[in-house]
Amino acid sequence: MADVVVLGQVGRDLVVRTRSLPEAGGSTTAEDLRELLGGKGANQAVALAQLGVPVALVGVVGDDGPGRQVRDQAAADGIDVSCVVVRPDAGTALLLDLVEDGGRRRLVEHVPPEVLLTPGDVAAAAGELRSCQVLLAQLQQPGDAIRAALGLVPDTAFVVSDGAPADEATRAAVIARAAVVRADAVEAGRLAGRPLAGVDEAREAAAELLTAGPRLVALSVGEAGDLVVWRAGPTLGAASRDPEVDPRWADGEVLVPHLGPPPMDPTGAGDAYAAVLTASLLGGAGPEEAAWAASAAAAVTVAHAGGRPQLDAGALGEVIRRHRAA
């Protein structure tokens, strides 16, 4: 069985690179066009598989050519796709990633409601969920499906949430159960119940969230980078059952700046971040080490067009070493 179950969107990522988009009424030639397995759930599962973590994906594709293609691609990437539902009469989600020279990026998403997860889809994945060590749940999925998944993971597993849920019941259930909460700047505001500006306000919101349950909160704070705040306790990874406080896990925080050169295409940065944060913690890394590895993964991912990660442990270490040398 898989160590990590990722619950989230799976679809296709159509990456179209142009020098610049034409004006209204105009036309241009694409410099490059690639059609990849995409969607936030699939991107995270690919990142985990690239780092050697056994991973299962719970998501939905349409019963169409593109759906079969992305499911096959996920399987070829080493992901357990037995819980990827092929929904009859539904169209597979498409993420259109329009990338212009200079890293200007526009996203157009088409996610038919039929390819969102239902509690039934989650129930069908009960076997995987009951035996996992980590659930990585994307909160863009419907609240009832997320709550169903939270109810199935064993007490020994830790939960990583990514994003902000649409409804209050799901928000409460996630905060009560998740050990790790990850959110971008906008989502962090929705989790906190108020817009957040700057590092100080993010730190305040993180402290509130930590009081309510989670051990570690990772909030993107825009230009300043990613703020990771944690509270004392035993090592988070399920491999360790030592109840003593790990010295690396004393109360603490780190603000990791954006690493690497300016982004070529920001798509997928958050997915790589969440996946590597998860993989690092599962592997027994301390919170600060996990935060740096996650930021390095985001830096590696924004260096190429498309949201699909291209990770290996060596590349992540190299990004961190270069940053420290600079």
Added chain:
Amino acid sequence: MADVVVLGQVGRDLVVRTRSLPEAGGSTTAEDLRELLGGKGANQAVALAQLGVPVALVGVVGDDGPGRQVRDQAAADGIDVSCVVVRPDAGTALLLDLVEDGGRRRLVEHVPPEVLLTPGDVAAAAGELRSCQVLLAQLQQPGDAIRAALGLVPDTAFVVSDGAPADEATRAAVIARAAVVRADAVEAGRLAGRPLAGVDEAREAAAELLTAGPRLVALSVGEAGDLVVWRAGPTLGAASRDPEVDPRWADGEVLVPHLGPPPMDPTGAGDAYAAVLTASLLGGAGPEEAAWAASAAAAVTVAHAGGRPQLDAGALGEVIRRHRAA
């Protein structure tokens, strides 16, 4: 065998409708997304099939999922696809049609060089070409492939050219052999060897082209509509072998304005125009009648998103009747 052989691009037309495209760095949700058989050659062949004209398509798709899908779709549309080449190791052409509310449209084309026609592809279609009544050739295809096709059509067939060729040898061969020359405003300038502005300059260019061989020249003149100029001779359709001058075919011209309401999406207007001009002339229509039917087909096509035509003879007649009543 098919009456009309269309030589041109076949690919997929991904139509993405949004309220408005996001700013650089932003994202939005698509209102609608459709993936259709597209490409100028396929659109023209679909239009001919919809009007009941037996039609074969000569074009190239990639040896990939989308390629098989569009070829199957063309066959389902009643097009003879026996001369649609499936090219190994090539990616199928994609036309990305970004449509915003209010009819603002941006096209991004991705046509890998491997899916352009070669003289070998044309030679493989010799059976169809030698027995056709009309060749409708898109001049965006490589010159050597176009010249190969011109050498195969029988003397009894007439040739319709659409667009402007890339090289002078092909331009000369086309002007010498084509009975009907169709070009949009930019292409008309390339055919004439100088930029054309307004109806008078288009009329002058048309007169020059008519002197060099063609019987009928149809040039788009932007806001003013479509200028169609012809010279006297027998009925053009292959069905008629009467050498006498048809009274409808005395020297003449007509300037047909844009018909119908403002475009919702201009994609495919030129393809529908060329196809219906061809079908009308093949069916024995006079030049003025064919010009009006072609403009009506363009009007019907720009009323919906995507380049795929949705034609029937009744709809074309209705557009013309409404215009005359208005």
